[in-house]
Amino acid sequence: MTNIFRLAYLLKPYLKQSIGALLLLSAVVAMDLAIPRLIQKIIDQGIHQRNQDVVISTGLLMLGISLLSVLFAIGNNTLSVKVGESVARDLREAMFLKIQSFSFGNIDRLKTGQLMVRLSSDTSAIQRVVQVSLRIGTRSPLLMIGSLILMVKTSSTLALTMLPILLITTAIIVFFVMKMEPLFQAVRQKLDRLNIVLQENIAGIRLIKAFVRADFECGRFEKANTGFTGDSIRVMRMMASMPPILTLCLNAGMVLVIRSGGLDAIRGTMTIGEVVAFTNYLLTTMAPLIFMAMISNVWASGIASANRVMEVLDILPDIQDNPEPTAMPEHAPGHIAFERVSFRYNNASEASVLDDISFIAEPEKTLAILGATGAGKSTLVNLIPRFYDVSSGRILIDGIDIRALAEKSLLSKVAIVPQETVLFSGSVFDNIRYGVPEADKKQVIEAAKAAEAHDFILNLPKGYDTRVEERGVNLSGGQKQRIALARALLSSPKILILDDSTSAVDIETETRIQNALHLKHRRCTTIIVAQRVSTVLKADKIIVLEKGRIAGEGDHARLMQTSTVYREICDSQLGSETLPESPGGTSKKQEKQP
Structure with a gap:
């Protein structure tokens, strides 16, 4: 419940519309409460005394009030819908911006399906709470309170006899609301699971077909779908049992009023008009309770959704700027130094992914990082733009610890082509200039x-x-991969990171790319992550990683002499007759005669 009130700040920009909706609603309630009194007047002063003028004039007054009430209700509904939709839009935007602030560590712990549900279904549930609260949710309590006051004024004795039924009805509603909130929470969790399975299936549909795993995936989906359906049925069953119980309470109240009121009318202590008015006020007291019970599912769902939304909004990004961050120098050369860097994901107690890494990447030179799958190559380069923070040690760029740099300032100087290529829907032109939207076609x-x-x-x-x-x-x-590489090159970075970014191109194309980078982009520090030796032969320095530690460092010729791991990699890829680097700067392989 607390979380849904915490979201009340979203109403602040729409305070005038909200107040307007409540004022119109109050006018509608006042008019609804006037109707039973007018009916009493028609019965007691018109019909009972055979006064036709009172019947006609009061009837016309009731008609005018009803028409005015309709106009006010339309105005209330219009403002309520506008406020509800606006709040939902602002909430979606707040969540989206929050997600943009997450570090890689935050994203690793969250699942796409969960975030999708919270951005769509949960915000819609909160939107319904806002709209219902400005309409039925406020109208019902006002109508009930007003009716109770007028019931007491009509007959305090009869009102007291109705008190136990009202208390029992209220207790039933509170019980159902308290029971439904955790049930809705469970439903939302099952919906998360359903969306995760669906998202994974759609994203991997080609792989599923290739491995003929449609039956297995159908089983996964059926299990998630059945779990969601089962929890939904439990909620709906409880919701369906509430109206009949409340209707029973209402009918019991009506019987009690007619019996007691009828006896009072026979004795002469109440008029027939007062009995009819009291009966109407009982209806306008009990009916709002039933309405509130029926919309309690909206509140229960909204509370559950508010808890889930606040879980996202309350997450603190793992990577945050210092209170007084330092900006990267405008003409920073891009000198990178790793000083005894170790890293483990989420600072867990498991073994380090990187252990005691120290090296220097010099400006305007190319550093290559070579190693087997799982050696920690991608993790290492992800530390440079501070996608993750080091567990120990430090990384310096131009002598400044990257943790002291403003995140935007750091990222503005770094371009990375990730291992998994990501392109967005749109033109090729727009994808290339994604990081520099003002770039021209040239x-x-x-x-x-x-x-x-x-x-x-x-x-x-x-x-x-x-x-x-x-x-x-x-x-x-x-x-x-080549479009992604062009996107990175367009930003003219001081530090260019290529994380196995040419793995899907042929050797000839890769060589042309390397030559182009060598000739045109020597003004930046280039770091190349690769598994192919051919990719790193021209690098000024090569670092060989093995199980998160540096197993060799130097150029190709030096590593062929000093690093057993590097020689083994070369032998496995280029053959045992691979020669050290030639004077021309290229690696040669002796041709084997057939």
């Missing part, structure tokens, strides 16, 4: 040429205006 083409992407882009149906479909499914793996 700059985009120059970056594409450096990435060896220009020629294949021209052969696409619409060239640079060709639309990239979702996840780039209409492009090959090598084409996507």
Whole structure:
């Protein structure tokens, strides 16, 4: 309950509309409460005394009040819907911006399906709470309180006889609301699971078909779907049992009023009009309780959703700027130094992914990181833009600890082409200039040429205006990698990180890319992560990683002499007759005669 009130700050920009909706609603309630009194007047002063003028004039007054009530109700509904939709929009935006602030560690712990449900279904549940609260949720309590007051004024004795039924009805509603909130929480969790399975299935549909695992995936989905359905049935069963119980209470109250009121009318202590008015006030007291019971599921769902939304909004990003961060120098050379760096994910007690790593990457030179799968290569380069914080040691860029740098300032100087290529729906042109939206076509083409992407882009149906479909499914793996590389090169970074970014291109294309980088982009510090030896032969320095530790450091020729691990990698990929680096700067392999 507390969390849903914490979200009340979202109403602040719409305070005038909210107050307007409540004022219109109050007017509607006042008019509804006036109707039973007018009915009493028609019976006692019109029908009972055979006064036609009273019947006509009071009837016309009731008609006018009803028409005015309709207009006010329409105004209330309009404002309520506007406020509810606006709050939902602001909440979705707040959650989206919060997610953008998350570090890689936060994202690792959250699941896409959960975030999707919280951004859509949970915000919609909170939106319904706002709308209902400004309409029925406020109207019902006001109508009930007003009716109780007028019941006491009509007959205090009869009102006291109704008190136990009202208390029992209220207790039943409170019981159901308290029971339903945890049930809705369970339903939301099952919906999370259902969405996770669905999202994974859609994303991996090609793999599922390739391995003929449709039956297995159908089983997973059926299990998640059945769990969600079972919890939903439990909630709906409880909701369905509430109205009949409350209707029983209402009917019991009506019987009691008619019996007691009828006896009072026979004795002459009440008029027939008062009995009818009291009966109407009983209806306007009990009916709001039933309405509140019926919308209690909205509140219960809203409370559960508010708890889940606040879980996201309350998360603190693992990576945060210092109170007084330092900006990267405008003309920073890009000197990188690792000083005894160790890292373990989430600072867990398990073994370090990286252990006691120390090296220097010099400006305008290329550093290559080579190693087997799982050696920690990608983890190492992810520490440079501070996607994760080191567990111990420190990383310096131009002599400044990256933890002292403003995150935006650091990232503005670093461009990374990740191992998993990500393209967005839109044109090829827009994907390349994603990081530099103001770039013109000449700059985009120059970056594409450096990435060896220009020629294949021209052969696409619409060239640079060709639309990239979702996840780039209409492009090959090598084409996507080259577009991603062009995107990084366009930003003219001081530090360029290529995380196995040419693994999907052929050796000839890779060589042309390396030559282009060597000639045109020597003004930055380049770090290349690779598993292929051919990718790193021209690097100024090569670091060999093995099980999170440095197993060798130097250029190709030096490592061939000093590093057993490096020689083994070269032998496995290039053959046992691989020669040290030639004077021309390239590695040669003796041709074997057939």
